[in-house]
Amino acid sequence: MGNVVTLAPKVRTKPRRSPERPEGFCRDGAPKILLINPPPFQKVEPYYDTPEYPRTAIAYIAGYLRDKDFDVHVLDCKFDRVDFDYGMEIVKEIAPDVVGFTAFTNEVKQAAEFARLIKAYDDSVVTVIGGVHVTALPEVSMEEFPQFDYGIVGEGEETFYELIVNRDDAAKLATTAGVCSYADGQYTFGGTRTPVADQNTLPYPAWDLFWPASEYILQTSRGCPYACTFCMNPGGRIVRPRTPDNVLGEIEWVLDTFAPKSILFGDEIFTIKRDRVMEICDGLIERGFSKRVEWWCQTHVRTIDLELARKMRASNCRLVGLGIESGEEDTLKLMGKGTSLENIFEAVRVMKKAKLPFMSFFILGQPNETVDSAWRTVNFAAKLNPDMPIFGIMVPYPGTEIAKMVKKGEGGYRLISEDWNDYNKQFGDSLEFVNLPRKTLERIQLIGYLKVFIWNLRFLDLAKFIWRYRSEGFSVIWKMLGRTTKNLSVFVPFRANTAGPES
Numbered sequence: 001m002g003n004v005v006t007l008a009p010k011v012r013t014k015p016r017r018s019p020e021r022p023e024g025f026c027r028d029g030a031p032k033i034l035l036i037n038p039p040p041f042q043k044v045e046p047y048y049d050t051p052e053y054p055r056t057a058i059a060y061i062a063g064y065l066r067d068k069d070f071d072v073h074v075l076d077c078k079f080d081r082v083d084f085d086y087g088m089e090i091v092k093e094i095a096p097d098v099v100g101f102t103a104f105t106n107e108v109k110q111a112a113e114f115a116r117l118i119k120a121y122d123d124s125v126v127t128v129i130g131g132v133h134v135t136a137l138p139e140v141s142m143e144e145f146p147q148f149d150y151g152i153v154g155e156g157e158e159t160f161y162e163l164i165v166n167r168d169d170a171a172k173l174a175t176t177a178g179v180c181s182y183a184d185g186q187y188t189f190g191g192t193r194t195p196v197a198d199q200n201t202l203p204y205p206a207w208d209l210f211w212p213a214s215e216y217i218l219q220t221s222r223g224c225p226y227a228c229t230f231c232m233n234p235g236g237r238i239v240r241p242r243t244p245d246n247v248l249g250e251i252e253w254v255l256d257t258f259a260p261k262s263i264l265f266g267d268e269i270f271t272i273k274r275d276r277v278m279e280i281c282d283g284l285i286e287r288g289f290s291k292r293v294e295w296w297c298q299t300h301v302r303t304i305d306l307e308l309a310r311k312m313r314a315s316n317c318r319l320v321g322l323g324i325e326s327g328e329e330d331t332l333k334l335m336g337k338g339t340s341l342e343n344i345f346e347a348v349r350v351m352k353k354a355k356l357p358f359m360s361f362f363i364l365g366q367p368n369e370t371v372d373s374a375w376r377t378v379n380f381a382a383k384l385n386p387d388m389p390i391f392g393i394m395v396p397y398p399g400t401e402i403a404k405m406v407k408k409g410e411g412g413y414r415l416i417s418e419d420w421n422d423y424n425k426q427f428g429d430s431l432e433f434v435n436l437p438r439k440t441l442e443r444i445q446l447i448g449y450l451k452v453f454i455w456n457l458r459f460l461d462l463a464k465f466i467w468r469y470r471s472e473g474f475s476v477i478w479k480m481l482g483r484t485t486k487n488l489s490v491f492v493p494f495r496a497n498t499a500g501p502e503s
Helices: 055-069 082-094 106-120 132-136 139-142 157-165 170-174 242-258 273-284 306-314 329-334 342-355 371-384 401-408 437-456 458-468 471-481 484-489
Strands: 032-037 071-076 098-102 128-129 150-153 179-183 185-191 216-217 262-265 295-297 317-325 358-364 388-392 414-415 431-433
Touching: 032 055, 055 071, 055 098, 055 157, 055 295, 055 388, 071 082, 071 150, 082 106, 098 106, 106 128, 106 132, 132 139, 139 150, 139 179, 139 185, 150 157, 157 179, 170 342, 179 273, 216 242, 273 306, 295 484, 306 317, 306 342, 317 342, 342 371, 358 371, 358 437, 371 388, 371 437, 371 471, 388 437, 401 414, 431 437
Parallel strands: 032 071, 032 098, 098 128, 128 150, 216 262, 262 295, 295 317, 317 358, 358 388
Antiparallel strands: 150 179, 179 185, 414 431
């Protein structure tokens, strides 16, 4: 599962490099691989733009390639507070043969810009883009961003490995499952790759290639059985879990090596396999891990019960995210989430009885949304009184049913931006309704946050919430004044931070 190395002090003066390797560790003539999480264009959401956790996607790819004896390096620009200019200095120092990027939809232009800079410096470097965006729109992405030589559709471990091995054989690459490209007006795709069924066969993510973090996102399963209209479900409908022993083994390594404050289980629905979660919780308690770290997760309202919630709390779970989405019964039936108001009320009752704090996710802008229906969702949220409410505005992410509806002009939707940077639930500008302007939705969104706290007389919690999300709040107000988040760099510039996060 990779070498454990002695770590430098917890100051990110520079991004970490691959640790020193024993002689003969790397294959003779093996290419040098660099995996990059690109920097944001500007700091808008601190949790995502300047995170305290390294990117799980590139950690997994790095772990897999290192297990194949390749020379792997990582550059997590968001985690390391590195901008494009300083990032290029690191690229020149490493001198990679292949560079792989990961990107969600609202990050793909950032990755493309970094790839453009690399190609301008050395066109011989092979650039690869992976992640949910290119998986949803492979041909469009490759044509739109010629900075990338290849794209990876679906899970990246096996595909990226085969791409590297076959990179000098165009015929083989054209038939390599999961690999796509666009050149000379011709799109090539090697076909769909079957996802890794046994997740235990994958090496642990190469967390030791990153600086120590205060939080780690551990993926204990991939896939989700539901078919929500607003989600493209990149992991597939079949849930592929890791065994409890495998998960606990990674937790032990992370705790012993990095001593983080918290762990987020990044599964789409963490409690979908109830017995497995009970066993993980028991392991956390029996091995003493629950006294060393707190954890949180997201789950579905139909997969939580009182016994499980109490066990989670006993193992030091501090927060559970519940995808509630809407306060309208008919909307819940149509969105493919498999929930009802009754399910939601029962899940919330369980959370409160178990004294397990919960965060609720709501999406304003459901199909045929009106001012009245949006307000009913806000009022429903106030009635539920979650410890932390989250109100997003619908985004037509590529590959989703909502995106198809928007393209057809259904659901009352009107697309107002095709800029991928605007595909953000909190601060984006991707769509509105024919009879419901974007600014009206944004006002309801802002008031929704206030109402949950004020309606329930939680004034101290409101003050803490405002302070914690002051940067995001400023962004919302800035937008409501008619500005755009693209101009925020004037006020909150994103610069290279070579003195570490405490500076």
